[in-house]
Amino acid sequence: MLSSDFRSSYSSNNNAAYLDCNGANRISLFFSRRKTISTDQLQRLQTPSKKRIGPLSFNSLILLILLEINDLCVCSNLVMNSFKSLKNRLGIFAPMAKISIDLNSGTVQKESAVIGIDLGTTNSLIASIDSVSRQPYCITKNADSIVPSTIYFGDDEIIVGKEAQHRLIDDPKNTLYSVKRLMGKSYQEINSHGNALNYQIIDNEDKLVQVRVNNRFYTPIELSSFILKELKKIGTNQLKKDIQKVVITVPAYFDDSQRQATRDAGKLAGLDVLRIINEPTAASLAYGLGIDKDQSKIVAVYDLGGGTFDISILNIQQGVFEVLSTNGDTYLGGDDFDQAIVNHWEKLHSLSNLSDNDKQLLRITAEKAKKELSSKQIYSHTISIDSQNITLSLNRDQLNEILNPIIDRTINICSNALKDAGISSSEIQEVVLVGGSTRTPAVKDSVQHIFSDAKINDQINPDEVVALGAAIEADILAGNRTDLLLLDVTPLSLGIETVGGLMDVLIPRNNKIPTQLKKEYTTSVDGQVNLAINVYQGEREMVADNRKIGEFILKDIPSMPAGIPKIELTFLLNADGILQVSAKELRSGISQQVTLKPQYGITDQKIKDMLQESLNFAESDMDRRSIAEATTEAEQLIYATQKFIRDNNELLTPKNIIQLEKSIKSINQSIESKDKNTISAEIEKLNNYTKPFAEKVMDLKISKALSGKKIE
Numbered sequence: 001m002l003s004s005d006f007r008s009s010y011s012s013n014n015n016a017a018y019l020d021c022n023g024a025n026r027i028s029l030f031f032s033r034r035k036t037i038s039t040d041q042l043q044r045l046q047t048p049s050k051k052r053i054g055p056l057s058f059n060s061l062i063l064l065i066l067l068e069i070n071d072l073c074v075c076s077n078l079v080m081n082s083f084k085s086l087k088n089r090l091g092i093f094a095p096m097a098k099i100s101i102d103l104n105s106g107t108v109q110k111e112s113a114v115i116g117i118d119l120g121t122t123n124s125l126i127a128s129i130d131s132v133s134r135q136p137y138c139i140t141k142n143a144d145s146i147v148p149s150t151i152y153f154g155d156d157e158i159i160v161g162k163e164a165q166h167r168l169i170d171d172p173k174n175t176l177y178s179v180k181r182l183m184g185k186s187y188q189e190i191n192s193h194g195n196a197l198n199y200q201i202i203d204n205e206d207k208l209v210q211v212r213v214n215n216r217f218y219t220p221i222e223l224s225s226f227i228l229k230e231l232k233k234i235g236t237n238q239l240k241k242d243i244q245k246v247v248i249t250v251p252a253y254f255d256d257s258q259r260q261a262t263r264d265a266g267k268l269a270g271l272d273v274l275r276i277i278n279e280p281t282a283a284s285l286a287y288g289l290g291i292d293k294d295q296s297k298i299v300a301v302y303d304l305g306g307g308t309f310d311i312s313i314l315n316i317q318q319g320v321f322e323v324l325s326t327n328g329d330t331y332l333g334g335d336d337f338d339q340a341i342v343n344h345w346e347k348l349h350s351l352s353n354l355s356d357n358d359k360q361l362l363r364i365t366a367e368k369a370k371k372e373l374s375s376k377q378i379y380s381h382t383i384s385i386d387s388q389n390i391t392l393s394l395n396r397d398q399l400n401e402i403l404n405p406i407i408d409r410t411i412n413i414c415s416n417a418l419k420d421a422g423i424s425s426s427e428i429q430e431v432v433l434v435g436g437s438t439r440t441p442a443v444k445d446s447v448q449h450i451f452s453d454a455k456i457n458d459q460i461n462p463d464e465v466v467a468l469g470a471a472i473e474a475d476i477l478a479g480n481r482t483d484l485l486l487l488d489v490t491p492l493s494l495g496i497e498t499v500g501g502l503m504d505v506l507i508p509r510n511n512k513i514p515t516q517l518k519k520e521y522t523t524s525v526d527g528q529v530n531l532a533i534n535v536y537q538g539e540r541e542m543v544a545d546n547r548k549i550g551e552f553i554l555k556d557i558p559s560m561p562a563g564i565p566k567i568e569l570t571f572l573l574n575a576d577g578i579l580q581v582s583a584k585e586l587r588s589g590i591s592q593q594v595t596l597k598p599q600y601g602i603t604d605q606k607i608k609d610m611l612q613e614s615l616n617f618a619e620s621d622m623d624r625r626s627i628a629e630a631t632t633e634a635e636q637l638i639y640a641t642q643k644f645i646r647d648n649n650e651l652l653t654p655k656n657i658i659q660l661e662k663s664i665k666s667i668n669q670s671i672e673s674k675d676k677n678t679i680s681a682e683i684e685k686l687n688n689y690t691k692p693f694a695e696k697v698m699d700l701k702i703s704k705a706l707s708g709k710k711i712e
Contacts, residue, residue: 113241114274114478115139116282116470117231117248119224119262121180122306122334122436124149125464126231127471128239129480136286136471138464141234145464149306151176151226153213160230168364172198172356174213178335179227181307182209182220183265184258198356221265228269245272247474249466251308252278253328255492256537256549260578274477276578279303280312281321282469283434286460297429298324300417300454302447303466304410305435307333311414313421313428325420327413332406334370334437340402341366345392351385358385365392373399374439400442407446414450426453433458434465490515490573497534497543499524500628506571509539516572520586523567524636526643527559531567533583541625554583554592562639623676630679634667637683641690648697656693663689 116136118125123146127138138145141161152164153174159167167175176199182190187203202210202217210217228248235243250262259276266273280301296317303310310328314321342362345351354362361383369379373396380393418425431447431454438444439462448456460468475481490513495505498521506517523531531554538546557565566586573579582593641660645652652660663686670682 113235113239113243114245114247114474115235115239115243116467116472116474117228117246118279118282118467118470119180119227119248119250119265120149120305120466121178121308122149123147123463124227124231125467126235127464127467128235129471129475134475134480136468136475138467139235139238141238145467147227147230147234149177149180149227151179151223153216158226160227168360169357172360173200175199176211176213176223178307179211179220179223181331181335182211183224184255184261185209185220198360221261221268224262224265225268228266228271232269232271244270245274245474245478247275247277247470247477248273249279249282249470250276251303251305251328251330252280252310252312252323252326253308253330256579258330263578275473277470277473278310278312278323278326279305279434279466280310280326280432281314281323282467282473283432283465284314284316284321284469285472286465286469287432287457298423298427299430299432300414300428300451301432301434302410302414302438303328303434304437304443305333306437307331307335309333309410309413311410311417313417313423324423325417327417327420329409329413332409333435334367336406337370337403337437337440338363338366340406341369341394341399344394344398344402349390349392351390354386361385369394370399370440374441396441399440403440403442407443410443411446411450425451428454430455430457432465434462436463438462492537493539494535494537494549494571494573494579496569497536500632501543502625502628502632503536503538503541503543503546506569507573511573513573516570518568518570521567521569522563523557523560523565524562526562528562528565529557529559530555531557531583533569533581535579535581541622542628549579550581552581552583552592554585554590556590557585558588558590560587562636626676627674627679630676630683631671634671634679634683637686638664638667641686644690644693644697648693651693651696651700659689660686 113128116127118127125138125145125147127136129136141147144162147161148165150161150164150168152159152167152171153176164175165177168177178197181197182201187201187209190201190209200212202212210219211223232243235241246266248262248266250259254262262276263273280303283301283303284299296315299314299316301310301312301314303312308328308330309332310326312326313324315324316322345362345366351362362385365381365383368381369392372379373394376396378393378395380391382389382391384390418428428451431451433444433447433456438447438458444456444458472481490507490509490511493505493509494507495503498504504519506519507515532551533554534543534551535549536543536546537549540546554567557567564587568584568586570582570584571579572582580593582591584591641664645657645660649657663682667679667682667686670678673679
């Protein structure tokens with residue numbers, strides 16, 4: 001069969017070039033049936049209908065096609081003479097490049113590439129692997145690798161990047177920034193953080209928020225897709241390759257909803273998202289950690305970006321990246337630094353009731369001050385606000401005082417991550433700094449203080465390091481590297497609700513992902529044909545104290561007595577941290593599967609509270625769980641006893657029935673007492689009393705089953 005890759009070896013020139021699409025189709029058909037070709041046949045393949053496509057004639061293209069057929073039996077003098085002429089005319093025998101041609105359309109197809117994307121709050125980047133050196137590099141536009149995550153909505157166009165950034169002051173209502181902070185969030189969650197964004201955010205009830213621009217409404221997913229489309233366009237133009245398959249990074253503390261929203265944004269941008277990986281893990285890949293197979297070390301990745309903060313503790317051995325713990329805050333970053341500086345100036349200069357334009361001017365000036373004070377001691381700039389000129393000044397010491405409360409929040413998170421990993425700060429051998437906000441001297445000083453024995457590594461541009469790591473992961477997924485393996489973790493436990501409102505955990509917190517766990521359950525009621533499966537996320541013993549992330553119903557279970565159905569529940573948490581739940585009744589084969597997509601995520605404070613509460617209320621939670629389990633057992637025993645009385649009345653005396661009803665009443669009273677020991681004692685009494693009856697019924701059933709049978 002004809003290969004779709006043709007070899008070409010021409011240099012740039014002005015020679016006419018044509019391709020006959022109809023002829024190409026006939027060539028494909030012809031070669032699929034025969035392996036030999038004559039002069040007449042070759043000539044008949046050519047037609048006068050030609051289309052201009054490039055610097056090769058159709059005759060020459062046929063020759064190149066013939067060169068691809070290794071088992072060509074006959075090559076006519078015409079072919080050989082034409083090839084010699086072509087060689088002399090174009091200087092063939094230079095190294096050949098490959099092109100791909102669609103034989104149905106006759107079009108030259110672009111080679112595809114797998115690339116890495118850092119979809120950031122402030123800036124976004126795209127990176128690839130150099131085909132010669134095999135090293136990652138950021139793809140640039142106009143010599144700049146950074147694409148500001150800013151979107152401008154004009155009258156008839158949508159602009160992304162630096163040009164959009166320039167519209168922030170003169171047209172703030174139509175210029176959006178920091179949309180990553182809205183991903184997977186509800187309106188209440190955004191407002192709880194004191195929304196300081198200049199654009200209008202709409203409450204969409206219990207669904208994702210929307211942003212209103214020019215009387216149109218956009219979700220954060222749609223807005224992020226515009227940024228991804230721009231990155232795709234830059235990559236396609238620079239690489240001259242079609243870009244479809246990508247790896248996108250997210251903060252390590254992004255929950256299921258935020259990860260799914262990121263994947264959906266990629267899909268909306270026409271991208272096939274192969275993997276969602278955590279930013280700290282990507283950064284460690286970019287630093288080449290783990291390349292030395294004889295090297296073993298524990299590394300902390302401190303990632304402070306424009307809108308999010310993450311800390312991950314990794315154990316790297318023989319090329320395996322094992323995440324020991326992760327912690328963070330998806331509403332903590334450089335934007336908060338800027339806002340703190342703005343608040344300082346507003347208070348100092350008594351600025352209030354500012355217009356949207358002035359607010360943006362003040363915010364952008366604060367960002368400039370923050371950046372300049374990373375290398376200078378004093379910043380001063382005069383701007384015009386509210387029809388008056390105001391000189392805004394700030395020195396390094398003042399900046400440190402303003403930022404320290406925010407930086408301290410990151411240090412507390414680092415301490416929690418160390419506790420989760422079960423190690424001390426002295427065991428950390430290296431700290432990798434990621435994110436533009438780590439350029440701030442006060443940040444570096446604080447990190448060095450908590451990790452005093454570790455080497456602080458910031459050799460790679462902190463703005464580019466995550467994208468570079470994403471490119472390496474893309475290279476791994478493309479099959480070009482097998483020397484590295486990533487083992488990430490899930491930040492919160494995942495489980496289901498069982499009888500009594502108990503949380504039964506299937507995937508514990510900080511469990512390695514991807515992972516799959518299975519567990520068997522059964523029904524609690526006779527003849528139950530539908531089973532509601534409620535999935536929760538959290539660390540408490542009772543589901544009422546955790547967060548429900550989804551539910552589905554296993555339908556059409558064959559009617560059976562309680563306890564007989566065998567229902568296998570499977571939790572599959574993929575490498576992106578997205579949960580898929582399936583349930584199967586093993587006796588009948590009835591199954592149901594669902595990928596859980598919560599409409600908005602857990603707030604960062606809620607995650608912290610859930611973890612802290614699991615510790616603070618550990619003892620009381622266990623007591624509540626014990627009572628719930630005892631109550632469930634008692635209720636099931638009451639149900640079974642009442643059913644036994646109905647089905648086996650002829651075996652019981654009136655005295656037996658009175659005693660059983662009395663025992664049932666005692667158990668109900670013990671349940672109301674909410675005392676585990678009392679409930680357990682009444683359960684034991686009833687079990688002891690009914691044991692002879694159960695044995696008698698068993699004997700009768702065995703006798704009936706063996707009646708008329710001969711045992712050899």
